[in-house]
Amino acid sequence: MAAVESLAGRGTMQHRAEGVDDLIYMQCCGQEDVNIDEKHSQSTVFLQAATSSAHHTAPPTRPAPSDVDISHSYRSPESVEMDEIMAAMVLTSLSCSPVVQSPPQRDLLPTAAGDMECGGGELSDSGSSGYWSWDHGSVSPAPSPSVTDTDGSLGQPADEGLQMEQDQGSCDETDVRRSKTSSRGAYRCLWPNCGKVLTSRVGMKRHICILHLGGGSDQSQREEDFYYTEISSEEEDHAPCSPAPSFSSGAWSSCSSSHGQPTPGPHGTSAQSSPLSQSAPSSVWQIHTEHLYQACAPIQVTVSPGSPTSCGWTPPSELQQRPQVPSSRSRSVSVGEQWLQRNSAPTRSQTMSASPSRGHCSFRKGRGEAKKCRKVYGVERREQWCTACRWKKACQRFPD
DNA sequence: AGTGCCGGGCG
């Protein structure tokens, strides 16, 4: 946290520290005048050590976050550019302290920047690196290589290392830094030619809002989400991948892929297998009923296996139940089926006993009121009659 | 007259 802030401050410091701001340096920390004479790298390290020793008991070699925080007491208001301020804001936001991130902080930003500058003065090298990252990202979305150039100009290898140490809260563009940051989860700015990587979403939002969207309007803040992508999701796993509309980036692929995965896909039909299976019988039943009109009664199957209309599908029991089913179903029915519906499909034996029309003749059953194949299909369609009807036998398809 | 179907005959 603090490290980030300090880093930002250093960054701001550095650019201007290059020439004029040695004073600032000195002002920031009395001890640093000595450092200034020395190389930046050494000065930074030394300065850190001094500051740390002065304020804290942190290891001299590495600037502990706390160290930096303490150091900043100076501010250079006039020299601070908006970008720098923004950068500081972003960095502060990166620090994850809600207070810092809160909007009111912006007003205080100059102060914060100033404070950081002090720290930045200490770590001119690291600060420069931090600054360049900001500068490039903000002022001119130059490609990351330019950033490296800046570093190179400063000639601070230690800067690299230092930043890498602190990068956990800072924004970096180099792959190495990305890899480092990636361990914790990072967000990459998708703004053209920017590609800034921040470890904090809020920071990235601010980065985009300030540097790219160029303002703090609510709308722009909302749009921020569309201009960065999460390149590592360890700490941000809870956050969904933000969709990026206009900018095409490799990151989107992952995003889209993540979106695509949830899609159940066509095999969802398997889930419907049960409904299908349930519905299937009905449909099959329909077909079968149609076939029944064509030809087959179960008995018929046994009776006339050679008949073209015979079917082997229907079990005898089903014949009993089948007619009852349609009664509950509403669908277009053929005549025969209507008959089926009208008649609850009593078995022939039942018909024998129950048939009211004839009580006197036990031998020959009376003619049922039910339509038979002859009536249903007519003489001209005799092929469609049931076998019994064709043979002038008791109709098996429409038993009374 | 038309229908359903038993009884019988034929191959």
Added chain:
DNA sequence: CGCCCGGCACT
């Protein structure tokens, strides 16, 4: 056994 038909009962 499968197929067909004569013939009767019934509507």
